[in-house]
């Protein structure tokens with residue numbers, strides 16, 4: 001490896017001895033169903049680096065799946081959490097309300113697209129937010145059909161499993177699934193027949209909705225503005241707006257699932273803004289909490305108020321410690337203008353990686369918006385997905401000090417989700433390492 005270790009510091013074989021011991025315990029006590037990504041165990045983290053139990057320091061290109069956008073253990077987040085736990089740990093908002101829950105809802109109303117009164121409900125996880133958005137849409141419209149996209153990922157609960165596309169590992173053996181979910185093609189410019197013509201892709205999708213479901217039966221269309229687990233697929237311009245326009249012409253609600261792409265990651269506060277979409281409901285989680293678990297459904301006040309009191313919510317939703325963490329995280333996003341920072345990250349990575357397309361025959365595409373970047377791999381000279389190569393690359397990147405994730409319906413995409421506070425030096429070091437490994441492994 002020709003790239004010198006500066007932000008990274010690898011001092012043992014990977015995994016080191018302590019990680020190996022913990023792995024034995026992991027195998028013995030943790031359900032195999034949880035799965036395991038990296039062979040190393042985290043000890044501490046700061047900004048854009050994670051240190052393992054053996055003292056190895058890695059550059060974080062995953063942000064805990066798009067959660068620590070404001071950086072690992074951001075000092076303002078840590079301070080807010082420390083202060084709050086000495087005041088309130090939990091009361092349940094529906095039992096004894098508290099101010100910071102309302103403050104989070106105010107911030108959600110302020111930053112989400114749409115110049116109209118908005119309200120929110122706070123919950124614990126992304127899947128729970130999606131479930132609640134569907135409940136609200138059904139209650140408001142009095143209809144039950146839900147339209148989802150091919151390659152979508154919306155979670156692992158019963159309803160969201162039905163909405164998620166990929167069977168293995170998310171659905172295999174877990175049926176029966178919730179009914180009244182209909183799947184239509186998502187725009188995939190690299191591979192679909194419509195290419196950059198998003199309006200045509202939207203027309204094909206909405207024609208299919210009319211045919212399969214009938215617009216009068218549809219409560220909502222839900223789409224990720226950039227598909228996450230499905231492969232970091234950026235739809236062609238005109239696709240999302242085409243869906244949203246069709247929805248609004250037929251009294252169907254349009255829900256933007258911004259759980260992975262939202263809160264500055266894409267270079268805008270919300271990724272649906274790239275196609276000028278104003279959703280009726282928006283689901284958020286991950287980066288919102290700055291590292292603490294919190295999620296939300298935000299939407300037009302009249303829609304959010306269609307639900308009877310007690311119909312949505314839960315014991316822990318909008319826990320006060322998570323709320324102050326979210327407020328601190330959003331404060332950092334505002335102060336550091338993290339949408340602009342994310343856009344800058346995208347430019348730096350594009351500058352380093354885009355030349356690989358054409359130069360390296362296994363790299364089909366480098367795509368994304370801002371700091372949500374996917375690299376799709378194929379078998380040289382074909383468009384056949386190359387999962388095996390991605391496996392070889394990620395086996396080496398961890399050895400060289402990078403924490404990185406893959407995605408894609410066919411497992412052939414490397415996804416980059418660095419903390420948005422990463423410095424140019426850290427980012428360049430990481431991407432140079434990745435680039436060298438891609439070139440070497442692709443040549444084998």
Ligand SMILES: Cc1ncc(COP(=O)(O)O)c(C=O)c1O
Nearest residue numbers: 125126127153154155228259260
């Ligand atoms: C777009 C999207 N929706 C929903 C979810 C589910 O979120 P959670 O894992 O918090 O339930 C995810 C998680 O990756 C996601 O990316």
